[in-house]
Amino acid sequence: MDATIKQDLPPEGGYQKIQYARNPAKTYFRGGRLLAGFILFNGCTTYYYFNHCYPKVLHEMVEKNGARLATLPLLMAERDRAYLKHCRAIRDEEEKLMANVPNWEVGKWKGEQIYKTLDRNDFNDPILCEYYVHAPYMDFWKKAHEAQIQV
Amino acid sequence: MANLTEPILRTRFTDISAALFTSQNSECKDFELRYVYCLEAYGKSLGESKCKDLKEDLRECVFKIKQLSRVYAISNERSRQLKSGELKPEETYGPIPKPDSY
Numbered sequence: 001m002d003a004t005i006k007q008d009l010p011p012e013g014g015y016q017k018i019q020y021a022r023n024p025a026k027t028y029f030r031g032g033r034l035l036a037g038f039i040l041f042n043g044c045t046t047y048y049y050f051n052h053c054y055p056k057v058l059h060e061m062v063e064k065n066g067a068r069l070a071t072l073p074l075l076m077a078e079r080d081r082a083y084l085k086h087c088r089a090i091r092d093e094e095e096k097l098m099a100n101v102p103n104w105e106v107g108k109w110k111g112e113q114i115y116k117t118l119d120r121n122d123f124n125d126p127i128l129c130e131y132y133v134h135a136p137y138m139d140f141w142k143k144a145h146e147a148q149i150q151v
Numbered sequence: 152m153a154n155l156t157e158p159i160l161r162t163r164f165t166d167i168s169a170a171l172f173t174s175q176n177s178e179c180k181d182f183e184l185r186y187v188y189c190l191e192a193y194g195k196s197l198g199e200s201k202c203k204d205l206k207e208d209l210r211e212c213v214f215k216i217k218q219l220s221r222v223y224a225i226s227n228e229r230s231r232q233l234k235s236g237e238l239k240p241e242e243t244y245g246p247i248p249k250p251d252s253y
Contacts, residue, residue, distance in 0.1 A: 079251070082252040089245075093245040097225065097228055097245075098225065109217040109220055109221050114211060114218060115208050115211060116207065117185070127218050129218070129222045131248055135244055135245070135246075135248060136244055136247075139248075
């Protein structure tokens with residue numbers, strides 16, 4: 001049997017020295033270079049965005065606006081036609097409805113015009129209530145509250 | 152109560168808030184202008200009788216009294232006719248406006 005017994009001894013040469021000195025992290029660049037890098041990076045991306053990407057966005061915007069302006073007269077004319085036709089239809093319907101009511105003159109209230117000092121034959125724009133007078137109440141309500149209802 | 156159309160003392164402080172009590176920013180500006188010119192021409196006491204129509208037109212523009220009463224009357228007449236049977240059920244509503252045409 002061997003005479004050497006295994007002992008738990010320190011390694012050869014002893015342990016290393018204990019580190020107690022400060023060991024800060026390695027700094028690659030400090031304040032000045034950081035700022036310069038920031039400015040350089042932002043400058044490059046700004047240049048790229050405004051000279052390459054934004055013109056495409058602008059082109060699409062211009063095209064869309066041009067289309068809107070081109071179709072605007074058609075839509076406005078259509079709307080005006082529908083408005084005037086409906087005003088006429090309301091007046092005819094009122095004439096039909098109130099045919100048997102005593103002392104009712106179409107377009108007047110109690111024998112006198114609505115606006116006394118205006119010319120008799122001038123067109124008087126109806127108010128919202130009047131525009132929807134022969135329609136279901138909910139249509140009027142929805143139009144009156146359309147700012148809140150927006151889908 | 153006195154017939155007040157302007158403040159008792161006209162100072163700079165009363166003129167500051169003069170722009171609040173006006174209809175010049177609404178659809179009734181022409182009505183108001185005509186009434187006020189008439190009042191200025193005739194004065195307050197004579198203006199009461201001469202500018203009556205203009206005053207009532209301004210009131211009508213601001214409050215829409217006659218137009219609303221007309222709407223009410225027509226609407227009531229319609230429901231009365233429906234109930235009594237003069238209008239058939241298919242005719243409950245008259246011409247319905249297209250959306251967004253007002």
